[in-house]
Amino acid sequence: MNSADSDPHCPECGEPIGQTATYCMHCSADLTAELESGDTNEDGAWDETGSPSAGTGKRTDAGESSASTGNERPEQLLAPDGLVDNTLTVVVGIVGGIIVGLVGSIVLAVLTGSGWALAFGFVAWLGATAYLVRRRTVQGAVAKSGYAVAIVLLLVPVIALSPGITVDGGIEGRGGLLLVLFLFVAIPAGISAAIGWVAARFVPENAGGSEG
Known part of the structure; x- marks a missing residue:
């Protein structure tokens, strides 16, 4: 994934995240487990086939996110380390x-x-x-x-x-x-x-x- 459009997106809020992100800087969701399951070649980064879909609110390899189950977390207005x-x-x-x-x-x-x-x-x-x-x-x-x-x-x-x-x-x-x-x-x-x-x-x- 070489372009910004192909970057992985947070399964909770749909915002773009880094290739090796373990948490979302937008909604503070913990993505450690998702990264481990999505890193099929064990290079420490999201794989294209295992990364969350952009803006869908669903994980492509780990089932539905909290958005599909009705357990949404309130959006964080401030980044914890901002x-x-x-x-x-x-x-x-x-x-x-x-x-x-x-x-x-x-x-x-x-x-x-x-x-x-x-x-x-x-x-x-x-x-x-x-x-x-x-x-x-x-x-x-x-x-x-x-x-x-x-x-x-x-x-x-x-x-x-x-x-x-x-x-x-x-x-x-x-x-x-x-x-x-x-x-x-x-x-x-x-x-x-x-x-x-x-x-x-x-x-x-x-x-x-x-x-x-």
Whole structure:
């Protein structure tokens, strides 16, 4: 296959792919198994007789694709390793890390009344940011950030149990404050977790291992 028209095409979306492609740069479909079955002469490239057909949504040698069975994957708007995706991943990671560090510092400062809370918040910010910006896709970064923010928000009610604050009414008063604080953070924590869950649905399947 010497021309662009004779290049193999992705069995999932029908877009052209490279002669030795193991995944589709357009829809992120994993084509490793298809390449192995289509490489009849074992030269590491798609063979003309074994390569997927252009624009048909079907594999010529491995049966019908997900398009023919009704299990289509949503089209990926951003390439997992593209410049835009990588930039957005870093931005999301930094913002998520700041929120985690800031909320964590406030909670710990109130609980302990110690200046070490600021040091803890700084470490939490660096750790969370380093983890989030290393996600392969922006969807993965948004998902993990959403979950992390939800967790630190749900730690806020624990402030009611801190001996560093004075609460009228003894145990009952602290229990009431705990409930009030929980109700205060429940909605934003739920929204944050929901955003994380929705974003996780759009993480490409072949990026799942790197998003864990």
